[in-house]
Amino acid sequence: MRIFAFAASLRSASLNQKLIQLASRLAAQFGAEIDLARFHEFDMPLYDGDEDLAHGLPEGARRLKQRIEGAAALMIAVPEYNYSIPGTLKNAIDWVSRARPMPWRGRAVYLLSTAPSPVGGIRGLWQTRIPLEGCGAIVFPDMFALPHGNTAFDERGMLREAASFERLVREVRGFVRFAEAVEPLCCSPPPEADAKRRAQEIAAALEDESELQPGTAQT
């Protein structure tokens, strides 16, 4: 199963780029094939309805659309700007949403964020869910927000704090299982015989891995 991954930051020293690199390495260990991009590969103008009508998607948005379509799932590390989604990412989501068939529809998405602040960008992730879900993406319930991102990584790009690293490992493993289970929604029709098994796998992936609703063994 192929996962397209990028950090929605254009900064060369991006903390979110470090985070997506680490999450990508982990997802590969859990069996996913990773397509890791830099956000600069998709530079595009601000959305303009007249341009859209006259010429369709600009080059950067077309490249982004193709990379999304080439994968069954996405992982996106998103900086928090003023408690919300960066305008650059919202603009990219808006342009890509004009393509048909809708590229986001049915694709599993895992959201991560880091910031130097003690909350690690979680407020921006809640805002990021809204347009993605509006476009039909299936956003994984767990979101990974890493506080103090400026000191959290060691020189090898690993997390210094064991508890944070263990949480990331658990969430990435859960996401890969979830994305495999929901892959037929975007990428191939499920064979009739598989449908029931997949429904059970989706429920199990959510229940086993989610921290939101821990099972009785953990409470």
Ligand code: FNR
């Ligand atoms: C920020 N930053 C920030 N951090 C935060 O925790 N909450 C916030 O609301 C904001 N708002 C904000 C707005 C703008 C315009 C900028 C430029 C920055 C700080 C931000 O988290 C920090 O610069 C991160 O390092 C950005 O992510 P990358 O580029 O390192 O991945």
